[in-house]
Amino acid sequence: MAGISIIHRFRSAARRFVRADQGNIAVIFGIACVPLITFVGVAVDYSRLNAARSSMQSAIDSTALMVSKDLTSGVITASQVTAAAQNYFAALYTNKDATTQQPTATYTVGSGSVASTVLITVNGSIKTDFLNVAGFPTLPFSASSTATWGNVKMRVALVLDNTGSMSQDGKITALRNAVAGSGGLIDQLSALAKTPGDVYISVVPFAKNVNLGASNYSQSWIDWTDWQNSPIQQPNNGSYQAAIPNSKFTAAQWANVGPGSPCPFTSGNGFPTVSGSTYPGGVTFTCTSGSANGSSTVSTIPSTTITINGASVKNPICPSWDAASHTFYNGCWDSVKSGSTYTHTWYANATSTWTGCITDRTQPNDATGVLPTTSDVTTLFPANQYDENSTAYCSSSASTQLEPVIPLSYNWTALKTAINAMQPTGGTNQEVGLAWGWQTLLQNSPVPAPAEDANTTYNRVIIILSDGLNTEDRWPVNGNGSTQNTGSGNTQFPGLIDYRQKLLCDNLKNARDSKNNPMYTIYTIQANTHTPADATSTILQYCASSPDKFYMLTSSSQILTTFNSIGTALSKLRVAQ
Numbered sequence: 375m376a377g378i379s380i381i382h383r384f385r386s387a388a389r390r391f392v393r394a395d396q397g398n399i400a401v402i403f404g405i406a407c408v409p410l411i412t413f414v415g416v417a418v419d420y421s422r423l424n425a426a427r428s429s430m431q432s433a434i435d436s437t438a439l440m441v442s443k444d445l446t447s448g449v450i451t452a453s454q455v456t457a458a459a460q461n462y463f464a465a466l467y468t469n470k471d472a473t474t475q476q477p478t479a480t481y482t483v484g485s486g487s488v489a490s491t492v493l494i495t496v497n498g499s500i501k502t503d504f505l506n507v508a509g510f511p512t513l514p515f516s517a518s519s520t521a522t523w524g525n526v527k528m529r530v531a532l533v534l535d536n537t538g539s540m541s542q543d544g545k546i547t548a549l550r551n552a553v554a555g556s557g558g559l560i561d562q563l564s565a566l567a568k569t570p571g572d573v574y575i576s577v578v579p580f581a582k583n584v585n586l587g588a589s590n591y592s593q594s595w596i597d598w599t600d601w602q603n604s605p606i607q608q609p610n611n612g613s614y615q616a617a618i619p620n621s622k623f624t625a626a627q628w629a630n631v632g633p634g635s636p637c638p639f640t641s642g643n644g645f646p647t648v649s650g651s652t653y654p655g656g657v658t659f660t661c662t663s664g665s666a667n668g669s670s671t672v673s674t675i676p677s678t679t680i681t682i683n684g685a686s687v688k689n690p691i692c693p694s695w696d697a698a699s700h701t702f703y704n705g706c707w708d709s710v711k712s713g714s715t716y717t718h719t720w721y722a723n724a725t726s727t728w729t730g731c732i733t734d735r736t737q738p739n740d741a742t743g744v745l746p747t748t749s750d751v752t753t754l755f756p757a758n759q760y761d762e763n764s765t766a767y768c769s770s771s772a773s774t775q776l777e778p779v780i781p782l783s784y785n786w787t788a789l790k791t792a793i794n795a796m797q798p799t800g801g802t803n804q805e806v807g808l809a810w811g812w813q814t815l816l817q818n819s820p821v822p823a824p825a826e827d828a829n830t831t832y833n834r835v836i837i838i839l840s841d842g843l844n845t846e847d848r849w850p851v852n853g854n855g856s857t858q859n860t861g862s863g864n865t866q867f868p869g870l871i872d873y874r875q876k877l878l879c880d881n882l883k884n885a886r887d888s889k890n891n892p893m894y895t896i897y898t899i900q901a902n903t904h905t906p907a908d909a910t911s912t913i914l915q916y917c918a919s920s921p922d923k924f925y926m927l928t929s930s931s932q933i934l935t936t937f938n939s940i941g942t943a944l945s946k947l948r949v950a951q
Contacts, residue, residue, distance in 0.1 A: 416504060416505060418503065418504060419500070419502045419503060419504055419505050419513060420513075422471055422500055423500055423513045423515055425469070425471070426469050426471055426472040426498065426500050426515065427498075427515040427517060429467065429468075429469045430467055430469070430472070430474070430496065430498060430515070430517045431517040431519070432466075433463055433466035433467040434463065434467075434477065434494055434495075434496055434517045434518065434519045435519045436462070436466055437459055437462040437463045437466060437477070437494055437519070438459075438492055438493075438494045438519040438520065438521040439521050440458075440462050441455060441458050441459050441462060441479065441492050441494065441521065442492045442521035442522075443945065444458060445481070445492065446565070446566050446568075446945060448565040452481050452483075455479045455481045455492060456478065456479045458479075459477050459478075459479035459492075459494050460476050460477055460479075463477045463494075463496060471500055472498045472499065472500050472515075473498060473499055473500070473501075474496055474497070474498035475496060475497045475498065476496075477494050477495060477496035478494070478495050478496070479492060479493070479494045480492070480493040480494075480495075483568065490522070490568050491520050491521065491522050492520065492521045493518065493519075493520045494518065494519055494520075495516065495517070495518040496516065496517055496518075497514065497515075497516045498514070498515055498516065498517075499512045499513060499514045499515065500512065500513050500515075526830070526831045526832075526833065527571070527572050527573070527574075527830055527831070527832050527833070528563065528566065528572070528573045528574070528832070528833045528835065528944065529573075529574045529575075529576075529782055529815055529823065529832060529833070529834050529835070530563060530573070530574070530575050530576070530835045530836075530837065530944070531575075531576045531578060531782075531811035531812070531814045531815055531834075531835070531836045531837070532553065532559075532575060532576065532577050532578065532793075532811075532837055533578045533580060533804075533807040533808055533810075533811040533836060533837065533838040533839070534549060534553075534577065534578065534579050534580070534793075534796065534807075534838075534839055535580065535581075535802065535804075535807075535839055535840040535841050535842070535901075536579040536580060536581050536776055536777065536796050536797065536798060536799050537581045537798060537799060537800060537801060537802045537840075537841070537842065538581075538763070538798045538799060538800060538801070539798070539802075539841055539842050539904075540798040540841055541798035542841075542903070542904070543903040543904075543929075543930050544930045545841055545901055545903060545930050545933065546796060546797070546798055547930075548930040548931065548933040548934060549793075549796070549839065549901075549933055550793055550794050550796065551933075551934060552933045552934040552936070552937040552938075553793050553937060554789070554790035554793035554794050555934075557938075558934075558937065558938075558941075559937045559938075559940070559941045560575060560786055560789055560790055560793075561786075562938070562941030562942070562944070562945065563575060563941060563944060564784070564786045566944075566945060567784065570784055571784060571824065572784075573784060574782035574783060574784055574823070574824065575782065575783065575784070575789055576779070576780055576781055576782045576783070576811070576814035576815070576821070577777075577779065577780040577789060577792050577793060578779050578780075578807050578810045578811045578814065579776055579777045579778075579779070579796050579807075580776075580803065580804070580806055580807030580810070581760075581762075581767060581776050581799040581800040581801060581802070581803065582700060582733070582760060582762065582800050582801045582802070582803045582806070582846050582847065582855075583731040583732055583733050583758055583760045583767075583768070583776070583803070583806060584731070584732055584776070584779055584806055584807060584810045585730045585731055585732070585767075585768040585775070585776045585777060585778045585779065586730055586731075586732050586755075586778065586779055586820065586821075587730045587778045587779075588728055588729050588730040588768070588769075588770065589730075590730070590820075591725045591726050591728045591757075592725075593820065594746075594748050595746035595754055595755055595820045596725075596732075596754060596755055596756075596757050597735075597736070597751055597754035597755060597756040597757065598725055598756075598757055599751065599756065600733075600756050600757070600758065600848075601704055601722075601725070601728065601756070601757040601758065601759065602704060602705065602722035602723075602725075603720075603722075604693070604703065604705065604707065604720040605659065605693050605696070605703055607720075608699075609736075609848070609849060628718070629715040629716060629717075630715060630716070631675060631691060631709065631716060631718070632675060632689055632709040632711065632716040633675050633676065633677035633689040633709060634674055634675060634677065635674060635675045636673065636674055637660055637661035637672065637673055637674065637675065637691075638661075638691070639659055639660050639661055639693060639694075659693045659694045659695060659696045659697070659703070660693075660694045661673070661674075661675070661691065661692060661693065661694065662692045662693070662694045663676060663678075663690075663692065664680050664690065664692055664706070665680070665682055665690070665692050665703075665704060665705050665706045665721075665723050666723075666727075667695075667702050667729075667759065667761065667766055667769075669692065669694075671694060675689055675690075675691055675709060676689065676690065677689055678690070680706070682705060682706060682721040682722070682723060683721065683722065683723055683724040684724075685721050687706055687708045687721050688708050688709060688710060689708060689709035689710075689716075690706035690707065690708060690709070691706060691707040691708075691709060691718065692705075692706035692707075693706075695761055698850040698854075699848075699850045700760060700761060700762040700800070700801070700846065700855060701758055701759050701760055701761060702759040702761050702766070703759075704722055704723040704727070704759055705720055705721050705722035705723055706720075706721060707719065707720050707721075708721065725757070728757050728759070729759065729760075729766055729768040729769040729770075730768040730769075730770075730778065731757070731758045731759065731760040731767070731768035731776070732755045732756065732757060732758065732806075732810075733756050733757075733758040733760070733806065733847070733848040734756070734803070734805065734806050734809070734847050734848040734849075734874075735752065735753070735754070735755060735756065735809070736751065736752040736756070737752075737874075738752075738877070739752045739753050740805070740809065740848075740874060740878070741805075741809075741874060741875075741877035741878040741880075741881055742878075742881055743809075743812045743813065743816055743881065743882070743885070745816065745818055745819055746819075746820065755820065756848065758848070760776075760800070762799075762800040762801065762855065763800065765799070765800075767799045767800055773797075774797035774798060774799055775795075775797060775799075776797075776799045776800075777792055777795050777796050777797070778792075779810055779814070779821055780792050781814055781821040781822065781823075782814055782815070782821075782823050782824060800846075800855070801845045801846040801853075801855040801856075802840060802842050802843065802844050802845045802846070803844060803845075803846060803847045803871065804838065804840050804844055804871075804875055804913070804914070805844070805847065805871060805874050805875040805878055806847065807838060807840075808836065808838060808875065808878055808879070808882070808917070809878060811836045811838065812836070812878075812882060812894075815834050815836070815894070832887075833895065833944075834893055834894050834895070835894070835895045835896075835897070835944065836882070836894055836895070836896045836897070837896075837897045837898075837899070837940060838896070838897070838898050838899065838914070838917070839899040839901060839933070840899070840900060840901070840911070840914065841900070841901040841902070841903065841904075842904075842908060843858070843908055843909070843911055844858050844869060844871035844872055844875065844913070845857060845858055845871075846858070846871070847871050847874070849870075851870070852870040852871050852874075853870070853871055858870060858871045858872065864876070866912065866916075867912065867913060867916075869913075872912070872913040875913050875917065876913060876916060876917075879896070879913075879916060879917035882894050882896060882917075883896070883917075883919065892919065894919070895919050895923070896917055896918055896919045896923065897918065897919075897923045897924075897925070897940055898911075898914040898915070898917050898918040898923065898924050898925070899914075899924075899925045899927060899933075899936055900914050900924075900925070900926050900927065901927045901930070901932075901933060902926060902927060902928055903927070903928060903929060903930060907928070910926060
């Protein structure tokens with residue numbers, strides 16, 4: 375009976391407990407605390423895990439970029455990749471909450487269209503505080519990063535001043551060493567190329583003109599208009615424009631010039647004169663015995679017959695070198711008796727006698743990168759018989775030849791040979807150098823760049839070094855070889871040559887690639903070693919892609935350090951994550 379009573383009392387107590395509602399919240403809270411505290415603990419542990427993983431990813435990304443940069447610039451070899459990765463990661467990863475293993479690095483050499491890569495992977499873990507109770511004393515994590523290059527290719531145009539003043543203060547020697555010397559820019563850039571064609575370099579030596587090489591005389595992109603015309607048919611050069619006949623030398627006087635007549639271009643007081651009067655226009659040339667560049671000066675019209683481009687030219691009236699434009703005229707008038715007077719017909723030399731000089735294009739295409747087309751003469755490149763300081767600078771026989779333009783190439787030896795052959799020549803026309811630097815980066819130009827792959831990124835770079843200010847160009851009215859004239863109407867660039875260059879640089883800087891990024895990066899260098907110093911070149915400052923890409927040098931020794939600095943910057947540009 376006692377057992378039955380105990381069971382009965384227990385059942386009654388259980389029924390009362392079920393019906394009771396006092397204190398249920400506290401009981402439920404006590405039961406719920408266990409999972410709540412567990413979840414908070416898990417969140418704390420996972421927050422620590424994410425922080426450790428995030429900082430590891432940042433460190434491994436930086437490690438991959440630095441290792442790839444060292445590899446592409448030759449600082450380390452392939453066998454040193456893993457050690458370099460471990461050293462960089464150890465310095466960069468400072469999270470004290472995690473334990474990490476040594477990173478592993480895998481270097482894959484690119485080939486063809488396949489990029490070179492460095493893959494870096496690292497594993498780590500954190501000790502848990504709360505999850506340890508649940509049987510998870512540690513939480514593992516990992517990170518990896520890949521740096522890729524080789525699908526980013528580089529094309530660099532070197533636009534280099536070869537003017538006469540480069541002979542001063544050792545500048546031309548310093549320039550050769552900085553670009554073509556051991557460890558110079560060519561060595562720096564060639565080290566970035568893992569396969570042929572990864573890096574290309576072109577060379578554009580410039581003075582008043584550039585030299586495209588006499589062997590190109592049959593090319594359709596040459597404009598022969600100026601080269602074949604007589605002095606009176608040249609572009610309008612303001613006060614320097616020749617005019618025969620004119621108000622001081624009439625048509626009747628011109629019709630009387632024949633064999634035995636005094637040269638109608640006799641020089642006096644720096645300007646040709648006729649019968650003691652200053653020749654209008656101030657053109658500065660005399661008469662020669664023939665149309666060739668070295669013909670002797672004559673005071674009277676000879677009674678001879680010469681051959682010009684297969685034609686017999688009687689009693690030739692041949693204008694000599696023009697001191698205003700620094701060019702030779704390429705032909706002669708004949709003097710054929712017609713009644714009591716003479717008729718005069720102009721005969722031009724064969725284009726095969728051209729020495730290779732090209733001058734500025736007809737405006738506005740002097741400031742554009744438009745490709746030449748025979749249907750529009752303003753897109754063609756004018757041939758010029760450049761001669762200054764008694765030297766035909768483009769002639770292969772000149773003792774100080776203006777070296778020919780070298781199209782984009784990865785023949786490093788040939789590029790160095792061309793650089794080391796550079797000689798100081800004539801006056802300064804930075805614009806024509808920049809225009810041809812641009813042409814070397816364009817496909818289908820007279821100096822065509824190699825075809826580009828639509829799946830490849832290209833860094834196109836122009837580096838121009840000049841030691842002075844612009845002094846002359848195609849048009850004598852713009853400058854005389856010592857200084858440029860003003861009158862552009864632009865307050866920032868009043869110089870007539872500088873303003874032309876400003877328009878060119880605007881077009882270069884406004885050019886965009888398929889992703890709407892700037893197509894060209896422009897570095898400008900002014901080697902200002904003169905005493906007294908030249909003014910800072912406003913136009914070179916303006917043409918630089920950004921202020922940090924303009925360099926003002928005050929000594930020749932800075933040429934080497936500047937090119938090394940640019941080479942280092944281009945090495946970084948070559949690597950893309």
